[in-house]
Amino acid sequence: MSQSTPPLLEGATRDLAAFAAGLEFERIPAQVVDRIKTSALDSIGCCLFGATLPWTQKVQAMVEAEGSRPAASLFGSGRKTSAAGAVLVNATAGHAFELDDIHKESILHPGSIALPVAVALAETTGRRSGRDLITAMAAGYEIGTRVGNAATMSLFFRGFHPQGTSGVFVAAATAGRMLGLDAQRMQHALGIVGSQAGGLMAAQEGAMVKRFHSGRAAQSGVYAAQLAGADFTGIVDVLEAPYGGYLSSYSGEPNARRLTDGLGQVWETGTVGYKPHASVTSIHAALDALRQIMLDHELAADDIAALDVGVSHMTHVHCAWPYKAQGVTAAQMNLYYGLAVIAFDGMAFVDQYREERLGDPKILDFISRIDARVDADIDAMGPAFRHAARVAVTTRKGERFEAEILHRRGSPENPLQQPDIEHKFRHVARSCLSAPDVEKVIELSRTLDRLDDIRPLLDILAAARP
Numbered sequence: 001m002s003q004s005t006p007p008l009l010e011g012a013t014r015d016l017a018a019f020a021a022g023l024e025f026e027r028i029p030a031q032v033v034d035r036i037k038t039s040a041l042d043s044i045g046c047c048l049f050g051a052t053l054p055w056t057q058k059v060q061a062m063v064e065a066e067g068s069r070p071a072a073s074l075f076g077s078g079r080k081t082s083a084a085g086a087v088l089v090n091a092t093a094g095h096a097f098e099l100d101d102i103h104k105e106s107i108l109h110p111g112s113i114a115l116p117v118a119v120a121l122a123e124t125t126g127r128r129s130g131r132d133l134i135t136a137m138a139a140g141y142e143i144g145t146r147v148g149n150a151a152t153m154s155l156f157f158r159g160f161h162p163q164g165t166s167g168v169f170v171a172a173a174t175a176g177r178m179l180g181l182d183a184q185r186m187q188h189a190l191g192i193v194g195s196q197a198g199g200l201m202a203a204q205e206g207a208m209v210k211r212f213h214s215g216r217a218a219q220s221g222v223y224a225a226q227l228a229g230a231d232f233t234g235i236v237d238v239l240e241a242p243y244g245g246y247l248s249s250y251s252g253e254p255n256a257r258r259l260t261d262g263l264g265q266v267w268e269t270g271t272v273g274y275k276p277h278a279s280v281t282s283i284h285a286a287l288d289a290l291r292q293i294m295l296d297h298e299l300a301a302d303d304i305a306a307l308d309v310g311v312s313h314m315t316h317v318h319c320a321w322p323y324k325a326q327g328v329t330a331a332q333m334n335l336y337y338g339l340a341v342i343a344f345d346g347m348a349f350v351d352q353y354r355e356e357r358l359g360d361p362k363i364l365d366f367i368s369r370i371d372a373r374v375d376a377d378i379d380a381m382g383p384a385f386r387h388a389a390r391v392a393v394t395t396r397k398g399e400r401f402e403a404e405i406l407h408r409r410g411s412p413e414n415p416l417q418q419p420d421i422e423h424k425f426r427h428v429a430r431s432c433l434s435a436p437d438v439e440k441v442i443e444l445s446r447t448l449d450r451l452d453d454i455r456p457l458l459d460i461l462a463a464a465r466p
Helices: 012-022 031-050 054-065 084-095 109-124 128-157 165-178 183-196 207-228 247-248 281-296 313-320 328-332 337-343 361-369 375-381 418-429 435-446 453-463
Strands: 073-074 079-082 303-311 370-374 389-395 400-405
Touching: 012 128, 012 165, 031 084, 031 128, 031 418, 031 435, 031 453, 054 073, 054 079, 054 084, 054 207, 073 084, 073 109, 073 370, 073 453, 079 084, 084 109, 084 165, 084 207, 084 453, 109 165, 109 207, 109 453, 128 165, 128 247, 128 313, 165 183, 165 207, 183 207, 207 400, 281 313, 281 337, 281 389, 281 400, 281 418, 303 313, 303 337, 303 375, 313 370, 313 375, 328 337, 337 361, 370 375, 418 435, 435 453
Parallel strands: 303 370
Antiparallel strands: 073 079, 303 389, 389 400
């Protein structure tokens, strides 16, 4: 069957593999280097905080019980395991609290995969310059996001979690570049890892396993690169194969040309954004619109009689299901809960998603006042506006106030600035690092491209926390 139908895009896997294997630091534009440095800082914060959470600790306990040869650090523990075991834990930690960076078109959080993979292999291979780390991460970001772009939102609507599916290509390209694979072996690494893609979106409604998708993607990428380095073979046309290939199997409506459009000239890495809220990105515009209305008109939660929220079809499917207090994951993925905590606290960050808040009667009462619907006008704007929101508040006095946000804070169109990311890092990492170490990590990330040896950074990541 695969021989009777033309490929979706001739040579796409080969071309992406050649790009990733041949990528040199000097070829990466300065603004992309800066974006990776920012993403590294953001991802470190996500991983360190995520390592303290119970779902990550369960994964770590399992990995440590296996007793692998100590080669790569388990963040925040003072202990080591195999490279594959370390990334399983550390990438689970990176995605453990919905704080990780986001590439809108691909629906990927590449930092929570690429950073743990690059760090683990820096430890095990001795490739420890900041330039090595940046180059490997850029390769992973660029390949993975392009795969996600080509899969389109169809992959999501079919019920697959992009982090566990397209995310494996982030991991394999990062790992392959850290291991110095040539183009042919990199092609096999992509061909191996494509067979390992997995992750179901039903996990968003309360299951810990959503966080694990990121860890498994990272682990699969390390395994794939290691096997390819030993001349184990994969599907050489894994992306474009018309039958049984990644795009033809996972996406009902792939756009294969997005795999290589402007490759080496247009950098998808440069469009990665960051999260100001500890929740699914799709609801951020709605949260900010409500906050803006409440600030502008000096409203409290009890002043609001009704809330009308218009969002895209994808956001409605993804986030507007009936809220139940069934765990942190469900709260972070739910539009209604996010709006409720904004109404009471003015923010949706770490404290708002603690277990004791999830069933608060005041939260549940406020949720009963919210009506969320698909806004046809937002949908008509196209996929680039799938995070947009229109919010209307009706007060108990009968007043009506409206706000529209087309581009969420942290998006490429409405970016957070470096001081914003550093503020976020301080807020997230303060429970994990001493104040001097927080500032040291920030400074090391600023100068990452000039570090001949990242061991001072590795030492902070590895050190045991009380």
